[in-house]
Amino acid sequence: MTVVARWEWRIFGDAFAVAQRRLTATVPERVEHSDEIYVVARGSDASVKLRGGKLDAKRLLRVDPEGLEQWVPVLKAQFPLTAADLGGVLELLGVPGEHAGAETADAFLALVAREPDLCAVGVHKNREHYTFAGCMAESTELRTAGGAIHTLAVESPDRERVAAAVSALGLAGRSVVSVPRALKALVGFATARAAVIDIGTNSVKFHVGERGAEGRWRTVVDRAEITRLGEGLSDADELAPDAIARTVDVIATMGTEARSLGAARIAAVGTAALRIARNASDFTTAVHDRCGLVVEVLPADEEARLASLAAVADLAPEADRTAVFDTGGGSTQFTFTRGREVEDRFSVDVGAVRLTERYALDEPVSEETLGTVYRAIEAELAVLRGRGRPDVLVGMGGAITNLTAVRHGLARYDPEVVHGTVLTRHEVERQIEVYRRRWAAERRGIVGLQPARAEVILAGACVVRTVLALLGADALLVSDRGLRHGVLAERFGRLTNGHARGRPVAGIVDH
Incomplete structure (x- = not known):
């Protein structure tokens, strides 16, 4: 046969x-x-x-x-x-x-x-x-x-x-x-599963993990969808009704998918846009009413701590001085460690969406405008001056993973190729030159670039380049892991038979 x-x-x-x-x-x-x-x-x-x-x-x-x-x-x-x-x-x-x-x-x-x-x-x-x-x-x-x-x-x-x-x-x-x-x-015979929905200024990230009997987490689903929740936020200090509606639609779909995949619990966390917006409660109420999920709005330092958990353990477990940064649509988080001890962590309100709107970085820009953008980012990140070069610099977030996918020419995103890549400052600057000469519609044809990030990729690349320059680093290690993995590890690290025995938080819902 x-x-x-x-x-x-x-x-x-x-x-x-x-x-x-x-x-x-x-x-x-x-x-x-x-x-x-x-x-x-x-x-x-x-x-x-x-x-x-x-x-x-x-x-x-x-x-x-x-x-x-x-x-x-x-x-x-x-x-x-x-x-x-x-x-x-x-x-x-x-x-x-x-x-x-x-x-x-x-x-x-x-x-x-x-x-x-x-x-x-x-x-x-x-x-x-x-x-x-x-x-x-x-x-x-x-x-x-x-x-x-x-x-x-x-x-x-x-x-x-x-x-x-x-x-x-x-x-x-x-x-x-x-x-x-x-x-x-x-x-009720499945291995334990849990889900994390990470609601950012530019995208919503969705992760479902399965924890086996040996305690290791296996990825079931891991993806991001661009919703631009923070669109227009820098001008009005409020979330736009259309941005709320489309983001809630995406979260509803993710919640349904998590339940269909057997996730015993779902954690929903919000970041910069929800910390800033005066009407953030309108959004969290809409999510609760539509999806049955309670969104926990993370303080900036907590976001930085959770985002660094998975990256340091995975990419730099033995380094003496490590710096981890996670740059998103509305803010950038930093964690500095020496050995296993956290020396400092903080968040700065500089992100790709806000910079794009302020300097029209979704269209071609001159070298003069680019210089203005660099100076503005350097001023926002002045806290990095004088810290010296870390032994290991780890970068994460949509801008960095997209820069890396372009560097590898990935027609289909492959997290195993992206994770652990050494991304050089020279490569970041090379891509900045490509993006600054093109309209967003033209950028969408670049192999490796997620089309929905075409508007904000130049701004994100500028943030990455400036972090490298201020820390005196020639390259960074790319982490495909992020906040969602840190939340999964801490909130559900001891998940057994569908019951979380870790730290209880408002954003976790049983299913």
């Missing part, structure tokens, strides 16, 4: 009514009802199920940068199972061991029942099968003793076809959730 790996996209929940209507606009090719038993594991997301007296096992080969999953069949067998087949299935589930085989399905399930890290879940499926955009597609209801869930799926051996079909359904960018992961969340 020829084994064919297939790309799969799948989501769960009920927030895809429009896509459902597009898929079901025609009569299904067939309707199927079945009773199956899935075997799910704490330490593996492999797909193993019993159906019609056969054991079916699939392994996740890889996940592409857009989240599509490629699965390959590894076993389709009748009982009795040989020792080799049984051993292979158990190894796939993360519980290898010596076994003589399994004569019957009942014997296999009895073995599963003896393993504390395995769980058998009975599922009744009601499936409608379609062909959509050249792919197999299905709309399915799964019923278990723990409740019922609805799923939409598209699959094909051709990855591009699956991506095109998902886009045609209007669901591009939604996080993929496999059947085993969804079932584990439904019956």
Whole structure:
């Protein structure tokens, strides 16, 4: 039998009514009802199920940068199972061991029942099968003793076809959730998950982490969406109604996604724009009423401390004198450490959005204007003078990760390539020259630059260049980690069975 790996996209929940209507606009090719038993594991997301007296096992080969999953069949067998087949299935589930085989399905399930890290879940499926955009597609209801869930799926051996079909359904960018992961969340057998929503002046960052039994966090989702919450804030000291509305829309979508992915708790934190705006309470009230989330507005020094946590531990654990800065749309945070001791931390109200609006940096600018911008930033960052060059300078934030993605020519953002890159002052100045000669619309064609950052990238690059100059540094280490990772580590560092035992804060909501 020829084994064919297939790309799969799948989501769960009920927030895809429009896509459902597009898929079901025609009569299904067939309707199927079945009773199956899935075997799910704490330490593996492999797909193993019993159906019609056969054991079916699939392994996740890889996940592409857009989240599509490629699965390959590894076993389709009748009982009795040989020792080799049984051993292979158990190894796939993360519980290898010596076994003589399994004569019957009942014997296999009895073995599963003896393993504390395995769980058998009975599922009744009601499936409608379609062909959509050249792919197999299905709309399915799964019923278990723990409740019922609805799923939409598209699959094909051709990855591009699956991506095109998902886009045609209007669901591009939604996080993929496999059947085993969804079932584990439904019956309470999943590893602990938590989410952080970091609401900045220019963007909203969304992170879902999964903490395994060994205590390590694994990234499930990590992305940012540009909402420009602080647009016009420097002129009016108030958040604009349109900026509030579009940001709340994004947060609502993220909250729904976090819950669908099984996040036990969600922390929502706000930064510079919400510290400055006179009507910040209008925004936090809107988020609470719409999303059920309490936004914790972080004091500037707390934001700096949390942002530096993950970066120092990951990139500079042994350095004597370390400086970490996180530059955003409305402010820049600094933390200076010697060994493990924090010597100083503070926040300065200089950020890319405010500079862009003040000096029209979304359009071509002269060298004279650029000099004026540098002098203005240097004046705001005068507190850095005389501190001397640190042993390690770590930079984080959207401006720095975008500069790094451009430096690598990343058509698709890859955090593993960006994280740990040495970004030189020469490279920052080279890019400044590119951006200052172009309109925002022209900058969007630069490979590696997130299109929504085209307006503010020049301002952000100017801040980075000035920090390097004032600290006498020729380069910095790039951290793809940030505030959201610090919040995750501190707020949920001891998350067990869905309950946080770390520091309680107003912005954490149970789900």
